[in-house]
Amino acid sequence: MVKNIASYLLLALTICILVEVSFPSVETVDLSRYSTDGLVLNYTVSHDANMGEHVKASKDGYETFSPFLGKSFVGFKEALxxxxxxxxxxxxxxxxxxxxxxxxxxxxxxxxxxxxQKFLSNPKLQEKAFIANAQRNKWILRRDINRFVGKRINGVLVTESGILAAAHLAGPGSVKKYLRSYGLDNFVDGYGTTISNYMKRFSxxxxSFLIPNKKAKVSTL
Known part of the structure; x- marks a missing residue:
């Protein structure tokens, strides 16, 4: 009887040793020493993480629209x-x-x-100047906008914003020549940028915010 009890105790001890070796105990961490007091925990993901969903690159490497402002008018003028x-x-x-x-x-x-000098030191005046110039260009090019928007010239879809961006680059007269020659008369600026570049880049x-205005002016007061 005593011999059997000893055998059972030895077997139990062996099992305990095997369990301990197979499944080592996990050390308990005392979390009372740690605190989040004073930490800012309202983290958000950077906009850059989603930029790929909003920025599309054309074949020539240009971004076709602003990542945060989309195709809005503000996006247009800021991209330009x-x-x-x-x-x-x-x-x-x-x-x-x-x-x-x-x-x-x-x-x-x-x-x-x-x-x-006043112009260079006055951001509000520059913003007003951009609007006035774009309104004037839209009036000068109003017939060409109606005639050519939706067509393709040099493989680029013609849009109103593309026309107005090109007019900002080259002047409305040069844009008229480009459109009416179906892209044969393609103005190039001093840095090698063409009307067709801007037509594509700012398509x-x-x-629609811009109202055609032949006499658009800005007040410098």
Whole structure:
């Protein structure tokens, strides 16, 4: 009887040893020493993580619309400004073009701006100048917009925003020549940018906000 009890105890001890070896105990961590007091815990994912859903690259490497503003009018003007100057209100390029939207002095005179230093130091004035110039260009090109929007020239779908962006680059007269020659007369600026580049790059934005205005001016007061 005693021998049997000893055998059972030995067997139980062996089983306990095997269990301990096979399943080592997990050390208990004392969490009382840790605290989240004072930490900002409302983290959000960066917009960059979703940028791929909003930015589409064309074959020539240009982004076809703004990642955060989409195809809105604000998206249009900010994308154009970034292309022109990187959005810098005070910049003057090597050809003497001025400000965020890179205006020429003669164009500024047409819309009522003559004080260049005031223009460069006044962001609100530059924004007004962009609107006025775009309204004037839309009036000059109104017939061409009606005639050519929806057609393809040099493989690029013609849109109103593309036409207005090209007019900002090259002037409305050059855009008329481009459209009416079906792309044969393709203006190139000093940096090698063409009307067809801008037609493609700024295609499909909503520019309905702009009212055609032959006499569009800005107040410099």
């Amino acid at each position: 400004a970034f292309s022109e100057s990187g959005g810098n209100y005070r910049t003057i390029n090597s050809y003497g073009y001025l400000g965020k939207y890179q205006f020429g002095k003669e164009t500024l005179k047409l819309i009522g701006v003559r004080n260049i 499909g934005y909503d520019t």
